[in-house]
Amino acid sequence: MSSQTRYSQIDDNVRRANDRHRHWVPCLVVGFLLAIAYLWTEWMALFPPPAMEWLSQHPVLGKIFSDDGHLVTQSWMHRSSDVSDHGQRRLLLFLTAIGFLLVYYLPLQFKKQPLVILTCLAVWWLLGVAALALFLGWHVLAYLTFHAPSPRNRWLAVYLALLATAAWTPHALANADTPLASLLKVAITLPLSYVLYAYVYYPLLQGRARAWLQPGIAHSSLIYIAIGVGWTSLNEVDAFLQPIGWLLFFWQWERVVMYHIDLKDGRVPADLPLFQYLATFLTPATFSNFHWLSRIPLGYSYLNNAFFARDKNQIFLSGVWLITLSVFFFCIRPLVLKLFRLGMDALDLGHLTRYGDVVDVMRAGVVPEVGAMWCVLIYSFLSFYLLWTAVAHLKVGLWRLFGYDIEPYFQKPFLATNLVELWKRYSYYYREFLVQAFYYPVFLRCFRKSPRLRIFVATLAAAGFGNLVYHLMYSCLYYGTTMEIVAREMRTVPYYLLLGVGIAATQVYLVARGRKRRRPWTGGWKTGLDILAVMGTFGFFILIRPFHHVPLDESIMDALHLVLAAVGIR
Amino acid sequence: MTREEVLQRVMEYFADQGAIRDDAASPDTPLSDTLLIDSLMVLETVMFLEQEFDLQLERSDLGEITSPEAVVELILRKTSKS
Numbered sequence: 001m002s003s004q005t006r007y008s009q010i011d012d013n014v015r016r017a018n019d020r021h022r023h024w025v026p027c028l029v030v031g032f033l034l035a036i037a038y039l040w041t042e043w044m045a046l047f048p049p050p051a052m053e054w055l056s057q058h059p060v061l062g063k064i065f066s067d068d069g070h071l072v073t074q075s076w077m078h079r080s081s082d083v084s085d086h087g088q089r090r091l092l093l094f095l096t097a098i099g100f101l102l103v104y105y106l107p108l109q110f111k112k113q114p115l116v117i118l119t120c121l122a123v124w125w126l127l128g129v130a131a132l133a134l135f136l137g138w139h140v141l142a143y144l145t146f147h148a149p150s151p152r153n154r155w156l157a158v159y160l161a162l163l164a165t166a167a168w169t170p171h172a173l174a175n176a177d178t179p180l181a182s183l184l185k186v187a188i189t190l191p192l193s194y195v196l197y198a199y200v201y202y203p204l205l206q207g208r209a210r211a212w213l214q215p216g217i218a219h220s221s222l223i224y225i226a227i228g229v230g231w232t233s234l235n236e237v238d239a240f241l242q243p244i245g246w247l248l249f250f251w252q253w254e255r256v257v258m259y260h261i262d263l264k265d266g267r268v269p270a271d272l273p274l275f276q277y278l279a280t281f282l283t284p285a286t287f288s289n290f291h292w293l294s295r296i297p298l299g300y301s302y303l304n305n306a307f308f309a310r311d312k313n314q315i316f317l318s319g320v321w322l323i324t325l326s327v328f329f330f331c332i333r334p335l336v337l338k339l340f341r342l343g344m345d346a347l348d349l350g351h352l353t354r355y356g357d358v359v360d361v362m363r364a365g366v367v368p369e370v371g372a373m374w375c376v377l378i379y380s381f382l383s384f385y386l387l388w389t390a391v392a393h394l395k396v397g398l399w400r401l402f403g404y405d406i407e408p409y410f411q412k413p414f415l416a417t418n419l420v421e422l423w424k425r426y427s428y429y430y431r432e433f434l435v436q437a438f439y440y441p442v443f444l445r446c447f448r449k450s451p452r453l454r455i456f457v458a459t460l461a462a463a464g465f466g467n468l469v470y471h472l473m474y475s476c477l478y479y480g481t482t483m484e485i486v487a488r489e490m491r492t493v494p495y496y497l498l499l500g501v502g503i504a505a506t507q508v509y510l511v512a513r514g515r516k517r518r519r520p521w522t523g524g525w526k527t528g529l530d531i532l533a534v535m536g537t538f539g540f541f542i543l544i545r546p547f548h549h550v551p552l553d554e555s556i557m558d559a560l561h562l563v564l565a566a567v568g569i570r
Numbered sequence: 571m572t573r574e575e576v577l578q579r580v581m582e583y584f585a586d587q588g589a590i591r592d593d594a595a596s597p598d599t600p601l602s603d604t605l606l607i608d609s610l611m612v613l614e615t616v617m618f619l620e621q622e623f624d625l626q627l628e629r630s631d632l633g634e635i636t637s638p639e640a641v642v643e644l645i646l647r648k649t650s651k652s
Contacts, residue, residue, distance in 0.1 A: 265633050420610070435609040443613055444629050451617055458613075511614060514586075 045069030063334035134245020137166020218260035228481025258299030319400030329390035438466035464500020495547035
C-alpha cells in the first residue's frame with residue numbers, strides 16, 4: 001500500500017517523461033481486451049474453445065459459464081435495456097480499446113478530452129439523447145456553480161447551449177417534436193439562459209449566496225431525494241419521476257462532493273475549463289456497473305495527480321493485471337459458492353443458504369446449531385465479498401487503462417487485524433470519501449478538548465451516520481424516492497450503529513496505544529495472534545451483516561435472534 | 571523551539587508511527603509517495619501537532635501535511651501567528 005490522499009502534485013514535465021511509447025504494450029492491451037470481449041459475450045458460444053461442452057456440463061466447473069455460454073460476469077449497465085448485456089460489454093470494451101489507444105498516442109494536452117467525448121457517445125448510444133442532455137446539463141450547472149465563469153467568457157455560449165438543451169429534455173428532444181422545433185426551443189432558451197446567468201446567477205455566485213449554492217449543487221442528490229420523498233408522501237403517489245439523465249449525475253454524488261471539497265481546499269484551479277471538469281466525471285471507466293463504486297477514484301485532485309503519475313506502460317500493464325484478477329474472481333465466485341453448498345449439503349444444511357431460510361426455521365421453533373448458523377453467515381458473506389472484489393478490480397483496472405494510476409480498491413482485506421484496517425482495506429475509496437465528507441467536519445469542529453471523544457464521535461459520524469446516509473440515498477435513487485424505501489432502509493440502522501461503534505472504539509484504542517502499537521505481520525510466534533485478530537475482525541463483520549439484509553417480511557428482531565443464535569444465545 | 575528541534579520531533583513522530591523507514595526518509599520526502607499515510611493518519615498527525623505544539627489547525631491546513639518539511643513549515647507559520 002502506498003499513497004492514499006495523493007496530496008503530492010504531479011506536473012506536466014513528469015507526465016511527459018512518463019509518456020514513453022512501447023509499441024508492444026498497445027498490441028498486448030488491445031489483444032487482451034479482444035480476449036475479454038470473447039470471454040464475456042456470446043462470441044464464446046459461437047466459437048467455443050476445446051472441451052467447452054464437457055466443462056459447461058460439469059456439475060461444479062460448469063458454474064463458471066452463464067446461461068448464454070460465456071464466462072460469468074456481472075458487468076452491466078442499469079436501465080440500458082434496449083441494448084443486450086452482451087452489447088453493453090462489447091461497447092464498454094470497444095470504448096476502452098479506443099480510449100486507451102487515444103490516451104496512449106495523443107499528446108499530453110489532448111489525452112483526456114477524447115475520453116469525455118467517447119463517454120458522451122456511449123451514453124447517447126445506450127440511454128438516448130435525452131439522458132445525455134440531462135446528464136451534461138446537470139454537470140454544466142455544477143460547473144457554472146463551482147467555477148462561475150465570467151459572462152464575457154468566450155466559451156459561455158457553449159456551456160449555456162448545453163444547459164438550454166437539457167432544459168428542453170426529455171420533453172422536446174426525446175418525444176414528439178421535430179428536430180427543427182427542438183432546435184427552435186433551444187435557440188429561444190439560449191439567450192434567456194444568458195440573461196439569467198449574467199444578471200441573476202453570476203451576481204449571486206459573486207456574493208454570499210455562493211456559500212450555500214455550491215454545497216447545494218454538491219448535495220443536490222440528497223436535496224432531490226428529500227423533495228422526492230416529501231412529494232410522494234404528501235401526494236400519495238407511487239414514485240417520483242427519475243429520468244436516467246438525472247440519475248447519472250446523482251449517482252456521482254460522492255465524486256461531486258469530493259470535487260467540492262477539493263475546490264474549497266484550493267486544490268482545483270479556479271479557471272479550470274469545462275472539458276477538464278468533465279474529465280473528472282466522464283470516462284468510459286464509469287460505465288461498468290456504473291451506479292456501483294462511482295466514488296472511484298475520488299475527486300479532482302486525486303484523479304489529476306494520478307494521471308500518468310508513473311511510466312504509462314507500467315500503469316497500463318497493471319490495469320491488464322487487475323482486469324485479469326476481476327475475470328478470475330467473477331469465475332471463482334460461483335465455484336466457491338457451489339463447493340460451499342456441496343459441503344453444506346453433506347452436513348444436511350442444504351436448505352439453509354440465506355438469512356431468510358434460517359429465520360423461517362427459527363420461526364418454526366427450531367434453532368440451528370452455532371456451526372450451522374456460521375455456515376449460513378459465511379456463505380452469504382462470501383457471495384457478496386467475491387462479487388465486490390471482482391467489480392472493484394474491474395473498475396480500477398479500467399481507470400488504469402486510461403492512464404490513471406489509482407490505488408486498488410481492495411487492498412488485501414484478509415490481512416486486516418482490526419476493524420479500522422478492514423474498513424480501509426475492504427473499501428478503500430468509500431472509506432476515504434466517508435472520512436473526507438463526514439469525519440473531517442466533525443473532527444475539526446467538535447470536542448477539541450477531549451481527544452478520545454473527538455475521535456469516537458468523528459469515526460461514528462463517518463462509519464455509522466455517513467454510511468447509512470449513503471445507502472439510504474442509493475436505495476432511493478435505485479428503487480424510488482418513497483417513504484417505504486426510507487422506512488426499509490432505516491431497518492438497517494442497527495448494522496450501521498454496530499459497525500460504527502466497532503470501528504470508532506477500535507480507532508480510539510489504536511490512537512490511545514500510540515507508539516506502543518505492535519505492527520502486525522512482522523513474523524515470529526505473534527503471527528498466530530495476527531491470524532486470530534483477522535478471524536475476530538472478520539467474525540464481527542460477518543456476524544452483524546444480517547442487520548444489513550433484513551428481508552421485507554422479517555423484522556429487526558428476527559435478525560437479532562439470528563445473530564444471538566450464532567453466538568450461542570437462544 | 572528551534573526549527574531543527576521541531577523537525578527532529580516531527581521526524582520522530584512519523585518514525586514512531588511506523589510511517590517512515592529511518593534509513594530512507596528525508597525531511598522533504600513526500601508523505602504520499604513513500605510513507606504509509608492515509609486520511610485518518612493525517613488526523614492523527616493533526617492531534618499530535620495540536621497537543622505537542624499547542625496549535626489549532628483548520629481544514630485548509632490539512633493539505634499542507636505533505637512531507638515532514640512541510641509540516642515543520644506549517645508549525646512555524648502557525649506558532650508565529652499565535
